[in-house]
Amino acid sequence: MIIPLKKCTKKGDPYQRRTEIEDILSELDTLAYDQLVARLTCPNTPVPFEILIYYLRHSEIRFSQQHLQPVFTTFYNRVESALYRALAPAHFAHTASICDEIMDKLFEMIAHERNSQSDNMYYWEVNFNHALSNFRTDVLKIIGPARKTDPLINYHPLMREDEEGTVLHPEVEAAAERFFNPNPSLLDDESFRLCLMEAINTLPEDEKRVVGLFLQGMQIESLNPEVMTIAKALACTDRTVRNRLSRAHELLRTQLQKEGYDEI
Amino acid sequence: MKFKSEASKEAVLHAFSKENNRNAETLASYLKRYPEYNESIIDLSIELLTAPSFDKLSTESQSDEKSKKAWLTFQSMLSPDDPASAMSQNIANPLSEMNTLQFKELANDLNVTRLFLSRIRDNAVQVSTIPAQFIKLLAQHLKLPIETLQEILTAPPEIAAGQRFKASGKPSAGQKVTFDELLATSGLSESQQVMLKAMKD
Numbered sequence: 001m002i003i004p005l006k007k008c009t010k011k012g013d014p015y016q017r018r019t020e021i022e023d024i025l026s027e028l029d030t031l032a033y034d035q036l037v038a039r040l041t042c043p044n045t046p047v048p049f050e051i052l053i054y055y056l057r058h059s060e061i062r063f064s065q066q067h068l069q070p071v072f073t074t075f076y077n078r079v080e081s082a083l084y085r086a087l088a089p090a091h092f093a094h095t096a097s098i099c100d101e102i103m104d105k106l107f108e109m110i111a112h113e114r115n116s117q118s119d120n121m122y123y124w125e126v127n128f129n130h131a132l133s134n135f136r137t138d139v140l141k142i143i144g145p146a147r148k149t150d151p152l153i154n155y156h157p158l159m160r161e162d163e164e165g166t167v168l169h170p171e172v173e174a175a176a177e178r179f180f181n182p183n184p185s186l187l188d189d190e191s192f193r194l195c196l197m198e199a200i201n202t203l204p205e206d207e208k209r210v211v212g213l214f215l216q217g218m219q220i221e222s223l224n225p226e227v228m229t230i231a232k233a234l235a236c237t238d239r240t241v242r243n244r245l246s247r248a249h250e251l252l253r254t255q256l257q258k259e260g261y262d263e264i
Numbered sequence: 265m266k267f268k269s270e271a272s273k274e275a276v277l278h279a280f281s282k283e284n285n286r287n288a289e290t291l292a293s294y295l296k297r298y299p300e301y302n303e304s305i306i307d308l309s310i311e312l313l314t315a316p317s318f319d320k321l322s323t324e325s326q327s328d329e330k331s332k333k334a335w336l337t338f339q340s341m342l343s344p345d346d347p348a349s350a351m352s353q354n355i356a357n358p359l360s361e362m363n364t365l366q367f368k369e370l371a372n373d374l375n376v377t378r379l380f381l382s383r384i385r386d387n388a389v390q391v392s393t394i395p396a397q398f399i400k401l402l403a404q405h406l407k408l409p410i411e412t413l414q415e416i417l418t419a420p421p422e423i424a425a426g427q428r429f430k431a432s433g434k435p436s437a438g439q440k441v442t443f444d445e446l447l448a449t450s451g452l453s454e455s456q457q458v459m460l461k462a463m464k465d
Contacts, residue, residue, distance in 0.1 A: 010272065011275075016282060018284055048319055059342075059348070063348055064348060065339065073335060077331055079318070080330075081321070082318040082319075086321055103334065107334065107338045110338070111338055112341075114343075114346055114348075115341075115342060115346065123278075126278070126281060126282050127282065130312055130315050132315075132318055133314075190317075190320065194316055197315075212313055213309075213310075217288035219288075228288075228292030228295055
């Protein structure tokens with residue numbers, strides 16, 4: 001039987017995992033321990049991290065050392081390699097120690113979860129990427145290189161007071177939109193994507209929201225009043241949206257060129 | 265009222281984070297349905313967008329040494345009743361720690377021969393064939409959880425300390441026997457065998 005998430009809404013409805021995760025768990029639930037471990041540790045068809053964390057954090061599954069150790073090792077190796085590759089160049093000098101720190105804290109948390117049979121890590125089974133990303137950010141805040149060296153941290157937008165009235169040159173606006181609609185092959189490049197996303201996270205809040213919505217495919221404006229637009233979502237004019245997008249473009253372009261993406 | 269609204273915000277954000285196909289349309293539908301949480305939904309959508317895809321990034325590395333060390337550290341943090349903990353591998357067998365008198369008394373209490381009990385003590389019997397009722401009874405006498413006793417008895421067969429061998433070869437523990445084989449070869453009386461057979465499920 002699959003162990004449900006203990007976390008419930010105030011109405012008493014239990015929280016759910018993603019459907020694809022529930023489906024895989026149902027399939028695995030029918031296997032004997034040996035087959036199950038073989039499937040969880042198979043390098044050719046790796047299971048999602050949400051599945052591995054399920055089998056690691058629930059001691060109720062009663063995995064013995066013989067069964068848990070290979071699952072642990074697979075999880076350990078995969079998380080470690082992903083963390084190494086996901087760290088931005090700004091952290092390269094400290095990569096090994098940062099990864100070790102994140103891993104140590106993560107496994108302490110999993111051990112605590114097994115010992116107390118609590119459900120503090122329920123979200124890791126729902127959206128592992130988001131949970132690990134937040135966890136990594138928390139650890140970096142404590143041990144990461146001082147953020148004052150970040151070129152964007154002291155940035156103060158110069159045109160904030162009159163951003164409504166500022167009309168940028170159409171070419172500047174077009175360049176910004178082109179920048180955020182890059183060649184798909186560029187976004188498929190995982191290391192470029194990581195650099196871009198990391199840089200977006202350092203933008204001032206207003207610019208970050210505009211860029212974030214734009215990259216998710218939301219339109220800046222629409223003649224159809226039924227359509228959700230960035231301007232509506234952020235309760236501002238489309239002029240403001242364009243101005244923020246152009247400012248973000250400038251900041252991100254500078255940042256990415258420093259990382260070696262000169263053609264941007 | 266404020267409390268109620270906070271809780272439902274959490275549920276809305278949870279629902280959004282577990283959406284299988286998040287895109288502008290999904291986001292727009294949430295923003296329309298829950299305008300009161302617009303800002304939080306937008307910020308969450310951006311966090312999810314910018315989070316690295318750890319599944320895609322991961323590869324099986326070869327740092328065997330490091331992962332083994334990490335495993336031992338992890339294992340040492342687990343509580344002793346966790347079946348994967350280092351401790352659970354080393355739970356002392358209380359039957360082995362009894363003195364002769366205690367062992368004899370326990371055999372009497374259980375109405376079995378000492379030979380029968382010693383073969384159970386030495387893990388010479390396949391645990392899956394021992395009736396649950398007998399395991400429960402033995403666990404009660406030893407004041408152990410049933411699962412713990414089962415784990416202890418699942419370990420490989422042992423050669424009892426102090427046992428003497430006249431053979432010229434090095435003594436080794438043999439294959440585990442079934443409960444039925446144990447009944448037939450442990451010097452039990454007929455009534456004892458009937459009583460033990462009756463415990464079978």
